[in-house]
Amino acid sequence: MSLLTIDIDYLTKVLKQLLSIPSPTGYTDELARFVSKELERLGVFYEVTRRGAIRARIDGKKTKPARAFVSHLDTLGAQVKALKDNGRLELVPIGNWSARFAEGARTTVFSENGAYTGTILPIKASGHTFNDGIDTLPVGWDYVELRIDAYSKSVEDLHRLGVDIGDIVAIDPAPEFLENGFIVSRHLDNKAGVAVMLAALKSMAESTKKPTVDVFWLFTIAEETGHGATSILTPEIASLVAIDNGTSAPGQNSDEFGVTIAMADQTGPFDYHLTRKMAQLCRDNDIKFQKDVFRYYRSDAASAIEAGADVRTALITFGVDASHGYERIHMHALRSLSELCTGYAYSPVEIQRDAREFASLKGFTHQPTEDADQELSPETEEPGAEPAE
Template identity: 85%
Template sequence: MTLLNIDISYLNDRLKELLKIPSPTGYTDEIVRHVSKELEALGVFYEITRRGGVRARVSGKSRRPARAFVSHLDTLGAQVKSLKDNGRLELVSIGHWSARFAEGARTTIFSESGAYTGTILPLKASGHTYNTGVDELPVGWPYVELRVDAYSKSVDDLHRLGIDVGDFVSIDPAPEFLENGFIVSRHLDNKAGVAVMLAAIKALVESDIEPTVDVFWLFTIAEETGHGAQSILTPDIASLVAIDNGTTAPGQNSDEFGVTIAMADQTGPFDYHLTRKMVQLCRDNDIKFQKDVFRFYRSDAATAIEAGADVRTALITFGVDASHGYERIHMHALRSLAELATGYALSPVEIQRDAREFADLKGFTRQPTADADQTLNPETDEPLPEPAGE
């Protein structure tokens, strides 16, 4: 197939807009509204769950076996754990991220009385006061505090400001979009994945090509705390492809360029056949790709399986340097992911049996074995076509 044209400027602009919207897990209403309005502008049907998960659909030639992509709108963040006698705030993290990356971060505290800016600082923040004690302080959330940019020298002052235990704290992303294609920011996990999905939807809609089957585009609101896609799937969906970040670091095979296809994460291997299809689509369409295995990682796909969904899952990623910290990615990976997403959406369905939730062995998939009959299609049991002549 010919790859659809991805509007890079659109992708870039959507990512910039998404990064401006604070959305730590549990505080996602605004970003849900933003994405929903963008889907409306694209002319795409969508519906929202009670809590704010967004399920969009691009109709295909058949209803089943439907396909789905998923990215999450929520990000890492923090909450106020306690009000301190010195007028500062003790924090607890939202999601799993190190306080090492919190030190020095600019923040916004959302209280019932309004929003306040602030800075996360180590308990010993001044070298002029503590000398080498600044460097000797351990790393961890008990060793940082949030300084509020308002008159606040006591618990009473904090109460006067309307700040209380449980208030949400968003971490400012401080994004930089460089001319060489690199993007440096917090929260690229997974606002970059959301931007990729929106760009892919735009390309599909503008192509006026009807997908093979219905394609759902799922935007979840609690992936960072382990909930993800538990309650947003429909029975029609047979395959779920998560779009998220891959970790570029020593010992990993991920890359900031091209698509990184995850073969497994900490919950186990991804679906053999769906993952293989992602690889083949990359090969057939000259999309740069590499494979990786993530040992300390889980995505929306994992939560769907753990919730009992009988769906094939895959994870395709953009390589992120310093994930869950001050992250860096490249536009090449985002474009490649959007191209792959459209390629999958328009590709034929090989496993027709997936249209049914239960069936007999006819059409059930095969995986290679040492004594497999090489004359049969491993996924249909039908004879392979004779090789073409010279």
Template identity: 75%
Template sequence: MLAIDIDYLSDTLNALLAIPSPTGFTDEVARHVCEELDRLGVFYELTRRGAVRARLPGRSTRPARAFVSHLDTLGAQVKGLKENGRLELVPIGTWSARFAEGARVRVITESGAYSGTILPLKASGHTYNDEVDSLPVGWPFVELRVDAYARCKADLDKLGIEIGDIVAVEPQPEFLDNGYIVSRHLDNKAGVAVMLAALKAFLDSGTVPTVDLFWLFTIAEETGHGASSILTPDIASLIAIDNGTSAPGQASEEFGVTIAMGDQTGPFDYHLTRKIARLCAENAIKHQKDVFRYYRSDAASAVEAGADVRTALITFGVDASHGYERIHMHALRSLAELVTAYGASPVEIQRDAAEFASLEGFTEQPVEEAAQTLSPDTTRLRAEPGER
């Protein structure tokens, strides 16, 4: 594995967090990534809508490998202009209104942006007393207060606010001296920063990867589109870099790499996930495995779109995902190190260079029963003849 520039990783993440990019409003963050790739001297292509595909040439072109993270974040959209001068909202992506309450935001209109706050419909204890605590949680029970003169719907019209305007939630990041990072939208600005830091490590060291490496940055993962249309036929394996779910009942941690063995779409590729685990062990990268129940990533959208690629998901553990999130720099550094280790590792399944081939060289999975060794005082596995 290669050395990672931690200052670059941190600065890159901070710069990304400063750019509002809810799904549907990603032009500026895509432009930012392209300008950084230009600065690094890396070839890239930009799709019509703004997804980015960069390529670092390897010693061979096939079977190419790819890493993917998404530039888009959660947010909201104006659903209606209310008679009380507030805005009705619908979420962009899947997140709870519980985490929207109290959020500082920007309402982005064609004529400019307004700051504001998302509040529950009954926000003042001095007015509503205990009803403040009994109000249900949900998007129908919040509204956006714009920081401008808006006492009625007509005032909102004068401000130029319209149905469909994008609402970007302020991340309010904190980079603590002990390595913790607290912010909204670490999903998945942190994954993007990891990819750029790993790419820089290849360039700084002059290391040529085993095969071509593609660095994919998508713009609609939070709404389910993700990597559905950005792969090339050369790409045989796709590793998504995203957030793990550090919570009770999960094995994810805020330290090291959390390898997802499966999510709600099913298991990830048997051979690729186990190679990743081996690389972690061989390079002394702290890691753990987890299975996510209510989770999908860019890898799922690629496979569902018909891409015949091996997929895996490597993650940084996030506490309170899709809320006010917390991660640790140790996980980000570990992920970037793993990306470099994988990119420089030999290709073990040469047959993957072809989209279609014969049975020769096809992979195998263990099917034999595992040897069972008993200690002398362990109960016998099988009854002796005549016993039941």
């Protein structure tokens, strides 16, 4: 199987554009507009839900069993919890991230009167004032505050500016694209995943070759708060491949190079057959890959299963160093993931039975047992099973 060529210049350009648009959970409208217009430019059919999740589709040779990829548009951020007497803002996080990585961050506060820049600071920020107290201050959201870049020394000043409780705070990404392929930025989780999908979509849209079956490309808007792909799947989708970040850290097998295939996260193992298909596609196409297990991690795939979707799920990732903090990735992983997406889209459907939501055991899959002489794969057909494509 030959992989489609990925336009690295396009992947880089679109990732920069994605990072430039603030999109903490609950504030994703403008990024949804950008992605929708990009899909339109590529000539890809799409539709948008009431709240702004996107479902795109490239038609295949058959409609079922359809496949889907999913990434999320939303990022970490913060929200105004209280207006402080000193004219600064108390914050609560949007998503699960440590205040350790908030200290020193440049931000944008979106009030009803407009946007204000600002900086998140420890409540003891001056060494000239607090001396060693700045080093003994605990880490936590109770110990930081947001200083707005406007005249603000009281609650009344904040009211005058139009700032109020509940206002969304976006964290500036501060991206750097290095010549050696490394990318350093906040919010690579998961704008890099969105860029991977758009780059794969571009290569497929420009190809004259049709995928094996319909392929859906899903962009969700609330993954960081646990909602993810709860309501965007269609009944014909039988397999869902999430694209997100892998955790390159001590004790993990993820890597900033190649594809990291997650075998399990905190919700349990991913689908036995789909994860192994991802690995085999990497082997067949000389894509560097490694496997990992994530203990404190969930993705769009988890939310889909928890919402009751009867789909096979897999998670393929780009390794991120310091995830949910000061993140770093490498373009090699993004290119590898985009290539894998095209490889999967054009690969044969081995489990024909997945075209039906309910069926008999005819064509149902096998898993190896200790008595088996060799592993039985989905390609192994039972008498009377439908032939594989």
